[in-house]
Amino acid sequence: MNFWPGFYALQSAWYLLLLVPLLIFYFLKLKRPHQRVPSLALWSQVINDRRVNSPFQKFKRSILLLLQILLLLFLVLALMQPYVQSGAERAEYLPILIDCSASMAATDSQSGKTRLDLAKERVSELIDNMLPDQRLSLVAVSSTARRLTAFTDNQRVLKKALTDLAVDDVPSQLEDALRMTQALSRTAPIKSVLFYSDGNFPREVDFELPFDLNFQLLPAAGANIGITSFNARKNQAGNWDVFIRIENSRQADSPAEVELLQDGTSIAKEEVILGSGDSQRLEFSVAADKESRLEAVLNPGSHDSLAADNRAFLTIPQSRSLLIYIDPELASYRYALADNQEFLVYPQENNSTTPPEFDLIIGSTEKDLAKPGLVKLGIGFIPEELNKLITLENNLTDVVDWNRSSSLLRHVELADVQISQQPVWLENANVEDLEALGYEVLIHGRLGPLLLQKRTAGELEFYFLFNTDRSTMPYRVGFPIMVSNLIQLTLQEAGISEAQAAATPVLPPLALQPESQYEIVTPTGHELRAESDDNGRVSGIAALHTGEYTVSGAGADNTKISVSLLNPLETSLVAVEEIQFSEVPVTATEAQIDSDKPLWGEFAFIAFLLLLGEWWYFQKRPAGTIS
Incomplete structure (x- = not known):
């Protein structure tokens, strides 16, 4: 560090000229009036007084004058705004990014401070050492970026924003914060950016830095153990198998007790x-x-750095039969699902009523697939919007390739399947045209696609562009496997056979009344407002904290949704010491950044002490006087 002082307002040195009138006042003395005296014995005393009160002698022996000169000198130095130069380049506009993701709440066993507390201390020191020409902007980094302040030199505003900053129980997205900073550079000349973090984020960031990034890595926290996964699956006996994954950070061995609660009652411990x-x-x-509402509680047996991952919540849905509609003409599918007590297959022979909505629809016309349903499978026709791309011909064909990772085709062998109908591309049509309409090809034929998949709002659609009954598929082992995969997909979409704990940073979608207003109360007591779409779907609600969210409004009946952290990266507390950007890496530094330290406050304080000394000296009673 360079300790040579600098002056921000060097022009204030002209105030030193006030020494001239100050000295003139001391040279001017009060003229004594002439008086007649009865004796000349006092002449010697008068001569001594005249000598003592001569300008030179008064200036030489006046402590009061010395105090006033020093007072003026230190006041002028304070006005010149001196500072100790750090040697680092001083940025006039400096954005400060502060990580406030879940891992920043981690503590160490010695001080008990969170990583966010340490970041606040360092940023607070930078605010205290601001020079008059500097402007700071604070940006919070969590699952999204939030600008806390505009560029300002108002220390009170900066300190208030810094004090109010709290941890969000979410992973951090550094890329969003950098893009926001890039947008700020269009309004102010930004040469460098400060980033305070514990380094708990992905190493690679897809961003090209247009400025210098100073990555200030905070000291590591202590050991941590947490819940990183919480889900349940219905077994054949009708009960639920509940799975909880516990992970430990890479710092120390950790004992713990895991307790499972059902509707508030403890049912198991391990x-x-x-x-x-x-x-x-x-x-x-x-x-x-x-x-039923389940809660997993982790009770660590030793120091645990992070509390947000010690609780997780899961809602098990009510059991019910799967509602399935199958076109009566598709006998192979009705036969594959016959005599299963867990399904209700419509239409039924002796029952003309049907439910308003199905879980699974298997139809041979677009009219069948127009019925409300979660999962739909079209058989033997081309969707109307694809008639300009594909046509269906009565020619033999076979399967060329298929997507083996598709959930519908898992463990299904199609290599020897013979098909008597052949979908054919029309002129200039290709896969890119299908993708533009939201379709994905799952099975490729000789001259065109055979099976398509499309995901729409709240629905999953599949289309066999040929009639599967006019192929060898129903006679092969892969057909019942495919139907079984279709049922499992439907169970997952309906949330009947599997349940997954909701996690931050977004609430799971809600099915409510169309075009209605809803109010969501967060675990911290804040109120959010949302509006459902035409289908009654409410989605994209931010969930920045773990705990219970209460939804009220038309048809909501104070619905309660609990979310958990469930993030292995946040639980691990692993620290990245180098960020790899598109072009260059940025290495972290644990040394606190040097900043210019202003000294005007110290000089002003010394001037105040000199003022008190002058007042005391002026007011003190001369020795030997009698009241």
Whole structure:
């Protein structure tokens, strides 16, 4: 560090000229009036007085004058705004990015401070050391970027924003913050950016830096153990198998107790001991014939740095039969699903009523697929919007290739399937045209696609562009496997057979009344407002904190949704020491950034002490006087 002082307002040195009138006042003395005296014996005393009160002698022996000169000198130095130069380049406009993701709430066993507390201390020192020509802007970095202040030199505004900054129980997205900073550079000349973080984010960031990034890595927190996964699956006995994954950070062995609560009542406990970097999956069996709320509670047996990952929440849906509509002409599909007590297949022979909405629809016309449903499978026709791209011809064909990773085609062998109908591309049509309309090709034929998939709002659609009954597919082992995969997909979409704990940073979609207003109360007591779309779907609601969210409004009935952290990266507390950008890497530094330190406050304080000394000296009673 360069300790040579600088002056921000050097022109204030002209105030030193005030020394001239100050000295003139001391040279001018009060003229004594002439008086007649009865004796000349006092002449010697008068001569001594005249000598003492001569300008030179008064100037030489006046402590009061010396104090006033020093007072003026330090006041002028304070006005010149001196500062100790750090040697680092001083940015006039400096954005400061502060990580406030979940891991920033981690503490260490020595000080008990969170990583965010340490970041606040360092940023607060920068605010205290601001020079008059500097402007700072604070930006919070979590799942999104939030600008806390515009560029300002108002220390009170900056300190208030810094004090109000709190941790969000979400992973951090550095890229969003950098893009916001890039947008700020259009309004102010930004040469460098400060970023305070514990380094708990992905190493690679897809961003080209248009400025210098100073990555200030905060000291590591202590050991941590947390819940990173919480889900349930219905078994053949009708009960639920509940799975909880516990992971330990890579710092120390950690004992803990895991407790499972159902509707607030403890139903199971298990002790675990995890070594450094280990994980363990726990399994419990839960009986539930109605909707049930589960809570997993982790009680660490030693110091635990992060509390947000010690609780997780899961809602088990009420059991019910799967509602399926199958076109009566598609006998192979009705036969594959016959005599299963868990399904209700429509239309039924002796029952003309049908439910208003189905879980699965298997139809041979677009009219069938127009019915409300979660999962739809069209057989033997081309959707109307694709008539300009594909036509169906009565020629033999076979399967060229298929997407083996598709959930519908998992473990399905199609290599020897013979098909008597052939979908054919029309002139100049190709796969890109289908993708532009939202379709994905799952099975490719000789001259065109055979099976398509499309995901729309709240629905999953599949289209066999040929009639599967006019192929060898129903006679092969792969056909019942495919139907079974279709049922599992429907169970997942309906949330009947599997349940997954909701996690931050977004609430799961809600199915409510169309075009209605809703109010959401967060675990911290804040109120959010949302409006449902034409289909009654409410989605995209921010969930920045773990805990219970209450939804009120038309048809909501104070619906309660609990979200958890469930993020292995946040639980691990792993720190990235180098960020790899598109072109260059940025290496972290743990040394606190040097900043110019202003000294005007110290000089002003010394001037105040000199003023008090002058007042005391002027007011003190001369020695030997009698009141």
